[in-house]
Amino acid sequence: MSLAFDQVRRIDGQLEKLHWAETTSVQSSPVLTSASAATSPSDDSDNRTPDASRLGQLQAAIKLLSTTTSHGALLSREKIQSALVLAKLSDSTVDDRDPSYSARSSSTEQELEWLLVSKAVAQTHGLIIHLLLEQTLPLGWDIWYWDEVLTSSFYLGLYSIQTSPLRLWQLGKYVYADVQSRLGPSRGRMTPDKIHIASSAWSWSKFYGLITDSIRDYRLAGRSYRPVSPLMFYRSEVKMKQHKLKTFRELSACGLGILVDEGMNLDGDEIGMRRAKNDKHAWKTVVLKSIALMENVLRNLTDSDFGYHEFEDLVFTSVEDDTELSHASSSNDEGSDQRLALMVNRLDLVLQEHLPTHVSKSKRLVSKYGRPSRIIRYWIPTLALLLSSSTLLRIAVNRKAELATWIRDLGATTVDFWNNWVVEPIRKVVGTIRHDKDAEIAIMSRESLRGDQASLERMVVDFARDNPLASDGASLGETDLAKVRAKVREGDLTPVLRAYEKDLRRPFMGTVRGNLIRALLIQVQKTKVDVEIAVGGIDALLKSQELVFG
Numbered sequence: 001m002s003l004a005f006d007q008v009r010r011i012d013g014q015l016e017k018l019h020w021a022e023t024t025s026v027q028s029s030p031v032l033t034s035a036s037a038a039t040s041p042s043d044d045s046d047n048r049t050p051d052a053s054r055l056g057q058l059q060a061a062i063k064l065l066s067t068t069t070s071h072g073a074l075l076s077r078e079k080i081q082s083a084l085v086l087a088k089l090s091d092s093t094v095d096d097r098d099p100s101y102s103a104r105s106s107s108t109e110q111e112l113e114w115l116l117v118s119k120a121v122a123q124t125h126g127l128i129i130h131l132l133l134e135q136t137l138p139l140g141w142d143i144w145y146w147d148e149v150l151t152s153s154f155y156l157g158l159y160s161i162q163t164s165p166l167r168l169w170q171l172g173k174y175v176y177a178d179v180q181s182r183l184g185p186s187r188g189r190m191t192p193d194k195i196h197i198a199s200s201a202w203s204w205s206k207f208y209g210l211i212t213d214s215i216r217d218y219r220l221a222g223r224s225y226r227p228v229s230p231l232m233f234y235r236s237e238v239k240m241k242q243h244k245l246k247t248f249r250e251l252s253a254c255g256l257g258i259l260v261d262e263g264m265n266l267d268g269d270e271i272g273m274r275r276a277k278n279d280k281h282a283w284k285t286v287v288l289k290s291i292a293l294m295e296n297v298l299r300n301l302t303d304s305d306f307g308y309h310e311f312e313d314l315v316f317t318s319v320e321d322d323t324e325l326s327h328a329s330s331s332n333d334e335g336s337d338q339r340l341a342l343m344v345n346r347l348d349l350v351l352q353e354h355l356p357t358h359v360s361k362s363k364r365l366v367s368k369y370g371r372p373s374r375i376i377r378y379w380i381p382t383l384a385l386l387l388s389s390s391t392l393l394r395i396a397v398n399r400k401a402e403l404a405t406w407i408r409d410l411g412a413t414t415v416d417f418w419n420n421w422v423v424e425p426i427r428k429v430v431g432t433i434r435h436d437k438d439a440e441i442a443i444m445s446r447e448s449l450r451g452d453q454a455s456l457e458r459m460v461v462d463f464a465r466d467n468p469l470a471s472d473g474a475s476l477g478e479t480d481l482a483k484v485r486a487k488v489r490e491g492d493l494t495p496v497l498r499a500y501e502k503d504l505r506r507p508f509m510g511t512v513r514g515n516l517i518r519a520l521l522i523q524v525q526k527t528k529v530d531v532e533i534a535v536g537g538i539d540a541l542l543k544s545q546e547l548v549f550g
Contacts (some may be wrong), residue, residue, distance in 0.1 A: 008074065008126035011264045015118050015283075058112040061087035065119040074130055075123045077351050084344070087116050110340070117343055118287050124350060125264050128294055129256060131355075135362050136252040139245055144244040145371040153231060160234045162376050178214040191424065244369040247307070248362075255297040258315060263290045284339060291346045292319045298354040302361040420481040449532045456529050457488045459522045464495040468517065493532075496522050 061083045065075065075083075149155045168302050296318040319325070324342060330453060371377075396403060464484050484495060500519035503509075511517060 008122050011122040011125065011266065014092070015115060015122065015266070046244065050311050054109060055112065057086050057413050058109065058116055062112065062119060064115050065123055072362070074126050077124075078354060079129065080120050080123050080127070081348075082349070082353055083116075084120060087113070113282060114339060117347065118284075119341060121287050121291055121347055122264055123295060124347065124355075125259065125290060128298065128355070129259055131359070132252050132256045132259070135366075136249055136256065139252075139366070139370075140251045142366070142370040143242055143245050143249070146238050146245070149238050150235065150242075156231055156234055156238070159238070159372075160230065160379075162372060162380065165379070166376065175211055175214040178217065181208055181209055181215075241369040244365070248302070248365060248369075250308045251301055251311050254311055255301050255315075256295060257314065259294065265290075288325055288339065288343055288346075289319060291343060291350065292322050292325050295346065295354055296356040299351065301358060303363055402488070449529070449536060450524070452529050452532060456525045457485050459525060460488045460493060460496055461485060463499070463518060463522060467495070467499050491526075493522065493526060 064083045064086070076164070149159050245421055266286055289334055293315065296315045300318075306314075310444070324346075461481055465481065487494065496519050499515055500523070503511075503516040503519065507516060
């Protein structure tokens, strides 16, 4: 959708620029011209007084087709047609116009009609691009499915069994129709009553031989060779389907490239050459050719009898040989209204006929050559399950207690998994974000650290007061003790360390007096405080990493 919408938005912007550039070359502003023409009509046939209601219809339809009001989505086929009907530019309204319409319409009205139809063509162009993308991308799954079937004889045999009911049904229809055709019109339709009545005159052996001949003809129909084995026949069938899908994907990609490169190319070489010849309607010719390009791409895309080179040549040759397009491109300014009518008719044909026909044909092609439906792929396990349902029910009844235990255990395991691995981690994360104190990861208490620090301060102060010689040799006052407290908070134990160093000279006397042991105990308290501070740092680091997972 993004590629198609970007393409439409780019084209829409180019159309707006071309329209306003062409309009300003004739008049300064369409709104001002319509207002002035309503008050003072001119005698010039090219500037007839436009109808206000008609201009309102055209502007409403243009707004509906603009990319600025589509909210990033392409318009559907029905909305594009409704916009043309709203502006009275549908197929029927164009054909029912008065022949003198061109003479009575104003130049402003004609330019708005051209802008409207060009926007409709741009939306159709984007719609077709989106359609080709949507139908091309899923083809890879079907091609991959056929690759898997071709890589294994088991898958090939399984495919033959899966499709056997469908083949029997086709065989029955063929034999029924063939026998009816061989019986002739005198026998009428084959019914059991007619067969019973005719059995006396027409033996059953002949009827059996007729059916046998029909089956033999069915087997030989459409075959140019006799396969070595049934698997070889199914392998050739799978290869044929895969080839059809690959060809359709190549053609779709080729058509997509043609539309993106050549469709609505309003800044290409053709417009430059026509502008050099002072052809102010060059972009209108490009819009006409874009409609013919979309028409030929949709008409020839589902024909898978040729490659993408032939498809590309066929599309461009058909556009070049289009007589209506050639006549409209060579017409002068007086044929502008005829070109507009031709463009509306061709666009309406694309929207009403070619686009739905292409969708239906592509669906039939994918249904015919794509992977089988789910009913065909899964009827074997479904039938096996139905046939074994009684056995499974008997096993379930005999092991009812064990099954009930398994179910309870499974339910309990599911609930525990949900609570322990989903609800609880989310609750912890929310608590961490909200800084819940109960959810904090704490290795130690903060109050414990404060108490140990206060105890260390008291120990050092008391030691310094009892041993003034360890400080400065004189008694300590309150000012000195406050300095000691401040140093202890910073980790400085100078009074204690001096006494400790002095007592180490005479360890026996220091031990007897008690100062050495006291200094040792103070240092142990200091070590305890340092350890608590380090543990507090680890605690802060862990809290900062609570929301880091993995």
